[in-house]
Amino acid sequence: MRTLGLIGSAAGGVERIRPALIEPAIARGWRVAVTLTPTAGGWLRPLGEIERIEQVTDLPCRVEPRQPTDARPHPPIDCYLVCPASANTVAKLALGLADNQALTTLGEAIGTPEMPVVVFPKINVTHVRHPAWRSHTETLATAGVQLLTGDDYWPLQGPRSGQTPEIPWSKILEAAEAATTQRP
Template identity: 40%
Template sequence: MTEPDGKPFLYVVVCAAGIAADVGHLITAARERGWEVGAFATPVAVAGGFLDAAAVQELTGRPVRSAWRAPGDPRPFPPPDAVVVAPATFNTVNKWAAGLADTLAVATLCEAYGLGVPVAVLPCVSEALAAHPAYRDSLTRLRGMGVRFGDPYSGEAQADGGRPEFGWERALDLLG
C-alpha cells in the first residue's frame, strides 16, 4: 500500500548469510528509486549477528522486525507493494515453498502470495545445497507462484581469491 507521501512500500526480508551485512546497499538503492522500506529478518540473521539492525533502522527509519507482534498491537508497517528477499538462504526458500510459516519472516513471505504483490529473490546458496532435490523443487514451486529469481550467489571464492558481487540492485530490477 502506497505511503501517505505517495511512495510505494517495499518489504525487504533478510536471511542469515554472510552477505546480509551489506543489505544497506539494497535499502539505499530502493530509497533512491522512490521506495519506502521496512525490513524483516530471520531470527538467526538477528541473533547471529548477520546484519546490523541498528544500521538498517537508521537507513529505513523503522525498526527491523523479526518477532511476532502481540495481539492487538498495531502493524508497524503498511501492507507491501512489493517484497524482496535478499539474501535468501536454502532454509528460508525451502520453508517458504512448503508453507512452513514458523518465523515472522517466512510468514510474511507466505502472506505476500495471498496479497498478490510481486516478490523478487536473490538466492545465496552454496552449490552443494543448491544441488539438493528439495531446493530444486522449492524453486519450481515458488516460480510457479510468480516469484522472480535473480541469479544464484554461492559466495564461494573465485580463482583470484575474491568473491563475486552480490548484485543487490538486481532485486529491484526484477520487480520491474
C-alpha cells in the same frame, strides 16, 4: 510512495543490506520496511545494524512477531524482495512453513493475488544438488515468485571456494522495481 518489503535471511551478504540495498532503494524513492529472520537478526544486532536500519528507514526492523494486541508495525507493501535468501528460507517458503516473522509475512505475500515477490537465493552448489531443491524452486515459480537465479545473478560455487563474487545489488533492486512496474 512505493514501499519495498525487504526480507533478509542468514546468508553471506546480509550484513551489507543497509549500505548495499536499503540506502540505494531509499535514494530511488522507495520506502523500505525490513524484516529479518531470527538468525539474520542475531547476526546484525551486535553490529549495531538493526538500529542503523531503523534510523535510515524510519520504521521498526522486524525480527520477532508482534504481540496480538500490537498494531502492525509496517505499512502496506507494494513488492517483497527476499535478499539474501538462504537455502533454508527458500525451502521453508516453498513448503509453506511460517515459523518466524519473515516467513509468516512471505507466506501471506505469496497468497496475495498480484503481489510481486522477488527472491535472490544466495546459495552454493551443495544447496542446488540437494534432491528437494528443484521441486522447491519449481513450486515457488509456479506460484508466481520471481527467482533471481543463473550466472547473471549468482554464479554457483563450492561452499569453500576462495573468492566469493559480489552480490549484484543494483541488478536485484532493478528486478524488484521491474516486478512492481509490471504489476497489472
